[in-house]
Amino acid sequence: MSRFVHPAGDRHAEMLPHERPPLAPADLNRINPAIWPRTSTRTDGTLTVGGVDVRELAREHGTPLYVLDEDDVRSRMRDYATAFAGSEVHYAGKAFLCREIVRWLDDEGLGLDVASGGELAVALSVGFPPERITMHGNNKSVAELTRALEVGVGHVVVDSYEEIARLGHLAQELGKRPKVMIRVTTGVEAHTHEFIATAHDDQKFGLSLNTGAAAEAVRRILALPQLELVGLHSHIGSQIVDTAGFEVAARRLTALLVQIKEEHGVVLPELDLGGGYGIAYVEGDEAPDIKELADGLREIVTKVCTDAGLPVPRLTVEPGRTIVGPGGITLYSVGTVKDVEGLRTYVSIDGGMSDNVRTALYGAEYTAALVSRESTAEPMLSRLVGKHCESGDIIVRDFHLPADLAPGDLVAVAATGAYCRSLASNYNYLPRPAVVAVSGGKSRVIVQGETEDDLLRGQL
Ligand SMILES: Cc1ncc(COP(=O)(O)O)c(C=O)c1O
Numbered sequence: 001m002s003r004f005v006h007p008a009g010d011r012h013a014e015m016l017p018h019e020r021p022p023l024a025p026a027d028l029n030r031i032n033p034a035i036w037p038r039t040s041t042r043t044d045g046t047l048t049v050g051g052v053d054v055r056e057l058a059r060e061h062g063t064p065l066y067v068l069d070e071d072d073v074r075s076r077m078r079d080y081a082t083a084f085a086g087s088e089v090h091y092a093g094k095a096f097l098c099r100e101i102v103r104w105l106d107d108e109g110l111g112l113d114v115a116s117g118g119e120l121a122v123a124l125s126v127g128f129p130p131e132r133i134t135m136h137g138n139n140k141s142v143a144e145l146t147r148a149l150e151v152g153v154g155h156v157v158v159d160s161y162e163e164i165a166r167l168g169h170l171a172q173e174l175g176k177r178p179k180v181m182i183r184v185t186t187g188v189e190a191h192t193h194e195f196i197a198t199a200h201d202d203q204k205f206g207l208s209l210n211t212g213a214a215a216e217a218v219r220r221i222l223a224l225p226q227l228e229l230v231g232l233h234s235h236i237g238s239q240i241v242d243t244a245g246f247e248v249a250a251r252r253l254t255a256l257l258v259q260i261k262e263e264h265g266v267v268l269p270e271l272d273l274g275g276g277y278g279i280a281y282v283e284g285d286e287a288p289d290i291k292e293l294a295d296g297l298r299e300i301v302t303k304v305c306t307d308a309g310l311p312v313p314r315l316t317v318e319p320g321r322t323i324v325g326p327g328g329i330t331l332y333s334v335g336t337v338k339d340v341e342g343l344r345t346y347v348s349i350d351g352g353m354s355d356n357v358r359t360a361l362y363g364a365e366y367t368a369a370l371v372s373r374e375s376t377a378e379p380m381l382s383r384l385v386g387k388h389c390e391s392g393d394i395i396v397r398d399f400h401l402p403a404d405l406a407p408g409d410l411v412a413v414a415a416t417g418a419y420c421r422s423l424a425s426n427y428n429y430l431p432r433p434a435v436v437a438v439s440g441g442k443s444r445v446i447v448q449g450e451t452e453d454d455l456l457r458g459q460l
């Protein structure tokens with residue numbers, strides 16, 4: 001039987017649900033501020049986010065509904081800007097990107113990472129300054145690179161020898177000299193789910209430090225005068241809570257900077273240390289402290305460079321999940337409640353793996369609660385499932401809801417701001433839900449929900 005794996009290490013993996021500590025009805029009403037959006041409050045069992053009662057949100061916008069606490073997200077952007085003052089913070093748009101998020105980034109003075117031409121188009125469509133954009137991807141097309149060069153993105157992070165040649169060719173053709181970084185595979189073992197670990201050699205991203213591919217990439221880029229090699233990049237994976245891996249990667253990347261100076265006499269002025277910092281999804285999860293992380297990384301890079309007589313490079317970090325994840329919740333309406341005698345109760349909601357595939361994909365864990373009324377009923381062991389034709393269509397695998405849960409009740413899943421809407425699909429022709437931003441007692445749609453017309457568009 002496969003083991004249920006949580007990206008952050010599943011502390012309940014070996015524990016059967018009935019072996020876990022007993023819960024009281026009051027436990028089900030608790031809103032842990034480390035997991036729910038910063039402005040969440042709970043009165044008489046009803047959840048309010050950004051000053052808006054979730055029942056009102058469901059009435060006005062329907063369910064399923066992604067709700068984003070604007071103050072939470074903006075405050076996290078500011079926390080990063082403060083912690084990494086003097087460095088660059090580039091939000092990783094893959095976590096969740098839409099025009100409104102780009103406006104918030106611009107307001108808060110952050111940069112942006114894009115991983116495709118589509119993400120680039122979203123940013124450019126609202127006039128985000130291209131020089132604050134970094135272009136990523138392990139297989140950027142000629143069209144994507146051409147657009148990036150034409151608009152003048154700040155950096156292109158190259159990921160393969162082919163890409164170096166392709167970019168060199170295009171830069172020459174277009175008469176451009178892009179700033180380039182090399183994505184270095186540092187060999188760090190990231191403690192996270194296999195699918196989102198990216199620093200070991202046997203995966204598709206980057207050029208390996210161990211095999212010498214990174215050093216060869218340096219030689220190839222330096223041989224092309226139309227490319228300006230400005231730095232090195234590392235991203236070791238995602239949802240990582242143990243900060244040791246980031247520090248090892250920073251040390252190895254900085255050592256390569258020193259080696260490049262020794263071999264080529266070239267001092268690269270920039271280091272991009274990627275993102276990947278974890279957030280709390282369930283009780284007991286611990287998220288790294290951003291300020292401590294920033295101080296630790298700066299200290300390592302400064303020490304290695306100073307010891308080697310190198311100027312300290314400008315640092316960039318690329319957080320995604322930690323900026324938008326905790327401020328998002330998904331609201332669902334309960335449709336059916338099915339008790340499977342002696343096992344558990346299956347609570348089916350009106351969305352599922354099409355709006356949150358993370359449980360099916362990574363065995364992710366979530367916190368969820370009844371949020372539309374007070375209940376003093378006993379906790380019942382539940383599994384929150386979607387409406388798709390897959391038995392793996394699970395949102396929350398094992399948790400407790402009050403035993404009087406009934407169709408029409410609203411259930412919210414916490415910490416869904418990252419990698420839920422951005423990974424959403426139309427499986428079974430379900431329309432993707434709207435995203436509403438809430439702040440100061442008001443809600444506004446920032447991404448429209450899809451309609452049946454949207455689903456039929458493009459069908460011949
Ligand atoms: C290159 C790069 N930078 C940044 C990120 C952002 O990661 P996270 O959302 O885990 O902070 C990712 C995704 O893991 C990535 O691939």
Ligand SMILES: N[C@@H](CCCC[NH3+])C(=O)O
Nearest residue numbers: 094196238239358418419
């Ligand atoms: N999609 C992953 C994160 C991938 C990060 C992309 N580099 C998740 O939901 O955890």
